[in-house]
Amino acid sequence: MTTDTTHAATSAEHAENHGMSNAGYIRIALILAAITALEVSTVYIDFGPFFLPALLIMMAVKFVMVVSYFMHLKFDNKIFSLMFYAGLILAVGVYAAFLATFKFFIQ
Amino acid sequence: MNHSLRHSNLKSRVASVLLVVGKKYRTLFGVAMASTVAAGCAQNAPQDTWQPKGPNAKIIDDLQQPVFAVAGIIGLIVAVAIIYVIFKYKDRGQPIPEQTHGKPALEITLTIIPALILAVVAVFTFGAIFKLAKTDDTEMIINVTGQQWWWEYDYPVQNEFGINQPIISSGQLVMPVGTKVLLRETSRDVIHSYWIPALNGKRDAVPGRVQTLRLEADKPGLFAGQCTEFCGLSHANMRMEAIALSKADFAKWVANQQAAYVAPEKDSLAQQGEAVFLNQCVRCHQVNGLLRADGTPAIAAPDENVWSGAAPNLTHLMSRNTFAGATFDLLSKQCRDEVWNAPSSEIGEKYLAGVSENCLNQKDLRGWLRNAPAMKPMYANPTQLVATGGKYRGMPYLALSEDDISKLVAYLLTLK
Amino acid sequence: MAIIERETEVVVPVTVTPTSTYGVLKRPVSATGWRAWVFTVDHKKLGLMYGATAMFFFIVGGVEALLIRLQLAAPNGKVLNADLYNQMFTMHATTMVFLFVMPMAAGLANYFIPLQIGARDVAFPRINALGFWLLLFAGIFINLSWFLGGAADGGWFMYAPNSGPVFSPTNGIDFWAFGLQIAGIASLTGAINLIVTVLNMRAPGMTLMKMPIFTWMMTVVQFLLLFAVPVITVALFLLSFQRNFGARFFDVAAGADPLLWQHLFWIFGHPEVYILVLPAFGIVSEVLPVFSRKPLFGYPFVVFSGAAIGFVGWGVWAHHMFASGLGPVSVAVFSLTTMAIAVPTGVKIINWTLTMWGGKLYFSTAMKFSIGLIVLFTVGGLSGVTHSVAPSDTQQTDTYYIVAHFHYVLFGGAVLGFFSGFYYWWPKMFGKMLNERLGGWNFWLMVIGMNMTFGPMHILGLQGQPRRMYQWTEARAGEGFFNLAFWNMIASIGSFVLAVGILLFLINVVITARNPTRAPLDPWNSRSLEWLTSNPPKEHNFDVIPTVHHLDEFFHRKYEEDPESHTMRQIATAEEIMAEQERNADKHIHMPSPSYWPIVVAFSVLVITFGMIFSYLIAAIGGVTLLFASFGWALEPSTAPESDFESNSSTPGTALDSVGNS
Amino acid sequence: MTDTAVHGHDSSTGISNIKLGMWTFLGSECLLFGGLISTYMLYRGRVTGGPRPAQIFDIPFTSVSSFVLLMSSLTMVLAVSAAHKNEHRKTNLWLTVTALLGATFVGGQVYEFTAFYNEGLGFSTSLFGSSFYTLTGFHGVHVTVGIIMLMSLVGIFKRSAVPGKKAEVVEMIGLYWHFVDIVWIIIFTLVYLIPV
């Protein structure tokens, strides 16, 4: 269990888990670019009531794609996902509740 | 039985059980806290939270007494269990016991019981929260503004109470009994909190917001209160009192507050005092109806001198019993006691008498005029007011001569 | 329980430390004397340094508290003026919370987590050292404000807009805000470090559900820190930007809502209170089983309830704002969640009681403190439940009833827990036993003193005495013998009883240090892995990394169940087990080498913050230093190359000596 | 195990300490940026003086710089990939490109800030101003720190070959970089695209 063996273990893990070729990355990037274009289009095209949900969904999709593929979370040990998503979900939950209390401000 | 818990049959039955338990074991909570209670409490502590004097405070009290009792009982159970274990299982040379790792069934039971107790408490809590938040049954509105370090009351025009022009007062809140009064609170600088324990819980006065607090008194009386949000240097000296008057007495009070200004008699000391006042005080303090020597109305401009932008309106100063954030008495000790210890039925009369020359607490009022910041910590040293652009927070030291002070006192005494 | 120490004469395994310096700049060689401490990256030394720092600040905060009590002993107190009083309680709370309880917990976590999980150090030793130095500098920095124009005076939750530049024109709050930022970085790095350590460096066989409960509770605390610290970081940035760069965040004239600060502070602040108390819960959960000779009752329940407290603790923050004007819906929701949190906490109380139930109780001082915690924390917890009933809380909030609540949970919880830990672990940390008789006095004076001090505050509060008042007046004190004056006086006297109790502890420490008798290897007949090391542990902790088969591994190496009577029968002594360890010791253990960089980096951060207050030029200098120090850090390998290690087996026991040097 | 050298601070699970540490840190950063974003969301409409968001935002411009930052994530991941394959020159190349794209983004932000300032939105102008500059400024600082790290890495690699761990170091900085990118994904939508 020296540094070297540990490192060997991790790079071995990478070798089999990398899951993506450079072409794959480029494909992801293209999808991301396309979504961004779509996002920006909402400024110019009126999507009516779908506007807000659509924007938020696109945002979430981009977010998850970068995290899963560029950051390898999809292929890596689950514990990394746990650490990151715990923070993310907590943040979303707490801050949503926080903003909600301002809305519930009744008097 | 308390009316606040009378919603449904089941609820009220649970409530009455809790209440009986509550009354019976009222003191146990304190006992569990290893203090001698009940007998140990001060009598007539003016800010006692366990002596409601109006329906809103009663809603709270009816809710909290059973909760205190339940908490006390649980505390006692834990304490008894620990003492029992200590004596029963102390090391008497017995063998090391079996290494058991717990009994899930017992565990789950002992988790569910507290959860159920709390669920019951929660139901009543919800009821009380929404009852205390009601505003649609309001009968009278008073605007309350906190600032460093005193409270201003502003009674908007409400003809049904004889209030035909806004009344502005400070320190002591005067209200009619048996009337659902709604305070609309805000602040001119930092957060303060309005609290008259006998009438209701606290509500913060937050700058930029208007927040409401219901008050209602059952009987005429004087109720002490204190600002309870830390608001800087003189937070400790930001007190207030609520005075509940019978409806008739309240009408008299209103009438007096709206009475026209009576200028002091010619060539009296008071008239000289008026001149000093015009010279020194009116830049901050408004006295309605006061005219300058040239006959124009004297309008105070506190916003140019004081950071919060206001100073107490002194038009009817002597109708109040206390001054400077209810920190000091305007009444001498003896006269004060007469008002405060009067039976409920006589309070109105005694209070409406205001401050006469004989009853005036000369010492404190003169001290105040001599050097206000020495009596009550305030930001009044001009060299330290860079951050406020030279504006005071509180009343400054004015370097008045004793002569002027005497004149001013004479004048202030006319402001009934 | 008397265990005679047996002289073992096995080959002492050696820790090899590099003998030459290397790296871009020269690297400190593990030495003796002050260098051994200042450049150390050893988790045990850092733990002790955290502990000593925390203890120092405990006394500072305590003396501040005594001044407060002196002032309030009688009406119209004249000991302090209003301005000074406001600084005093602000700094009392800040010191106690951020510079005593949190560092003390960090110290114990540092010292014992690696030992309890069978590791040789933490995951990032240099970051560990950085954390300590940042904390120390933060403490010094905040307290320097006393001498540089006045300390912070806004109360420990520093509500806006009262904390704004207009209402608090001195530098005190700037010191406070920047100082807490530094302490925040320290906590954050510590949290990351310990989380990784716990997740990644457990000895073989130690699954999460075999982990000692102290480590578990500390892990929950680290997660709370991990997520709570950034929230106050944001709040402090907003405040500092407002105070120093003209931002408008809490400027009502610009339309700001002062409740923003309250939310941000309490989103941090409530998890914070569990950060303060869970370490103590962990200690108690170690101590009670040891002195009951029984495993912790319902270990999984205690673990999950700890996690549940940590989790639910995120959804209750607005119970500090019941009077702020949230509106009834929010109030109702937060009232409910607050009640909910009493359930998992109750689980703990119940499990501790049941752990003792049916045990074989030995009342050492450590045990006394733990039992004291159960009872006194419960009192504080129950008053907490009375606050959770929002309408009642509007009568209680900002009165001494609240002050009573939080001192019962903080002093009766966190502080008693720490003292339990001190008595329990002292032999492990210093190889000496604290005097038990003095310990008894220490315990009783502290418990009596604390009840005298904080018990009356329940009454004071319910009688309507608001907190944070530099003076109280007889006009509002009521009549009768037991009026507010009486209870205030009792509380003040009590605080001095308390001080004497704590003084006895310090005396005990001195006496113990002078006493040459060394502690036996396993004085308490303990259960968890940290006792599988010598007293104090060697630099590399374990001669062999243990393989774990049980919860309470160490106990199960010593005892076996008698199949008939179901009682436990001893099969080995601690000495035998240790001797066995030494025989099989790993031959060649590389420990991380000391480093200059942690203290340099920490110091540059200190310089930057000074500069933020006094001159941007200084800040810039600090920034440049920080940049270079970071490069130095990054370019320094965390261990020396193989060739730099040289066996120093000729001087066995060096590691022990250097730790014992304290 | 007994005969090999045992380092005191090694992982016993095979999971890299530093990577786990990095992810833990990023989890924590979610609450940092969450707080700043929430503050902005609360205050974005509070404009007592100075321009409103919709009056000054230049969506096409920001879209372009957002796109630049997004693409820097691609180059970053290519650098990581090259590092794992031990392609030193490619690694350095992609790292440099990433840093350049990042610098372009920061440059865009500096330009944007100047433009807004000239249109009357200062840090102290309004709550919108304070919270906007704080949020985007924090993000900008994160990007800048990332650029410094990338450039330092290139410099270090050029001078000496960091043995063994190189790929891991690149990967860590990559994680940080991507995180900064995803924060911008959120900011771009919530701040710029949802009108006030």
Ligand code: HEA
């Ligand atoms: C160690 C720190 C700590 C801990 C553990 C707690 C624990 C709790 N706290 Fe406390 N609290 C503080 C520190 C702490 N608190 C501080 C510092 C403040 C003031 C900050 C300031 O204003 O300066 C404060 C303030 C505070 C308030 C705001 C008061 C106000 O300002 O108006 C409230 C309101 O709900 C509250 C509630 C609770 C509750 C419900 C718990 C619960 O977790 C308690 C749970 C425990 C028990 C209930 C006892 C054991 C349980 C059983 C035996 C089971 C059976 C029980 C029942 C069925 C009830 N606390």
Ligand code: HEA
């Ligand atoms: C962990 C936290 C912690 C701890 C341990 C304490 C410990 C103590 N606290 Fe503290 N306190 C707080 C946290 C804590 N407090 C907080 C958060 C507040 C709120 C502040 C605010 O409102 O902003 C507060 C506020 C507070 C107040 C209210 C002030 C006010 O509202 O105006 C009071 C008043 O009595 C008080 C008293 C004490 C006392 C007597 C102790 C004692 O237990 C101290 C015991 C320690 C010692 C006595 C030191 C031992 C010293 C020696 C052994 C050396 C002997 C030397 C000499 C005698 C010179 N505290």
Ligand code: CUA
């Ligand atoms: Cu106003 Cu306190």
Ligand SMILES: [Cu+2]
């Ligand atoms: Cu809380």
